[in-house]
Amino acid sequence: MRILITEDNPKLLIQLDAFFQEQGFSVDLADDGERAQFLLTEYSYDAVIMDLGLPKIEGIDVIKYARKKQITVPILILTARDNWEQKVLGLDAGADDYLTKPFHLEELLARIKALIRRSAGHASSLISAGPIQLDLTKQLVFLDQKELELTAYEYKVLEYLLLNPNKVISKTELTEHIYDQDFDLDSNVIEVFVGRLRKKIDPDNTLKPIETLRGRGYKLSLTQSKDSV
Template identity: 50%
Template sequence: MRLLLIEDEAALRSSLKRQLEADGYRVDEAADGEDGLYQASEYPVDLVVVDLGLPKLSGLSVVEKLRADGRTLPILILTARGSWQDKVKGLEAGADDYLVKPFEYPELAARIKALLRRSLKASSDVMRFGTLAIDFSAQQVRLEQVAVDLTAFEYRMLEYLVRERARVVSKQELSDYLYPHDEDRDSNVLEVLIGRLRRKLDPDGSLAPIETLRGRGYRFVLA
């Protein structure tokens, strides 16, 4: 899962980024509202954590603009203790949840996990497609009850394709999700990794879980 953390307090932002990445998330960061809105609008993000008190553009404005643009991704706002008006305004603007500062990291992690689970429209952390099972909480994949050894990169690729399984995901979109924004991307590398993922998920060629649509991209096709 790819998260966007919009927080102007450098020490807090660095600490949260480190802990979230240790939990297996891919974390992008922004120190002000303008940059945060740009990243949330231009890149594929699964969830946004946004502080309401931001420079350049307030967190409330970020939430309002994302919702006005039709973005439905989960948004968790961070608020100062006692500012109940800000909580109400944030929720009315379209945020899904809020957390009051100061907070302990486990509470943030639990809120994020709950929002992501809800956005996946799954009643549990595990989704099953025939003999293939994906545990989003543990970030594990099993095929016929046997664990599939995926790299973190391969897992993120599979997770995104599964979440977006109702549509075709272009190579550009998949690259934007997987790679840092300023990193050079090689489409040949992406094709090799897709091929490797296919072989791990479908060693005998009976499932064909990932479809390639020439000139358009990839689609996860198991139901």
């Protein structure tokens, strides 16, 4: 999953960057509203953490700009402004959640994960597709109720495909959502990860869960089960 973190406090920005990278996220950073607005326009994200008190362009205005441009990424406001009027303004501007400083990193992580899965239409942290089950919270994958051993990037590829079922995902899109901006988009590493995944989640080559559409990308074709609320 790829997230954008906007924060004008350098120390906190570095802390959040390190924390989310440790949790397996690809992270882009913006320390002012102008850069945040640019990144939102140029790149696709799975979630955004937005500070309100940003230099150059206020966080509220960045949110309004994103929604005006039909950018539907889930946005969580993270700010020291804790009065209810500011919360209302933020949510009315188009934010999806609100967390005030000081905060616990674990709560922020849980809220971001909840926003991502809900934006993909999942109420539960468990996603099932055929015999495959993925636990978004624990980052575990099961095949016929037996845990699979996946590398970090194999998991990221499967997670993104499961959160976007029956959608054609281009190689570029998949790469951008599991790697940072400076990764070589022409690398064939995605094909390698997909090939390994196929062998692990379909060892008998009977399910054929990941379809390759030549020149277009990949599509997860397994039917997903409805979440339990």
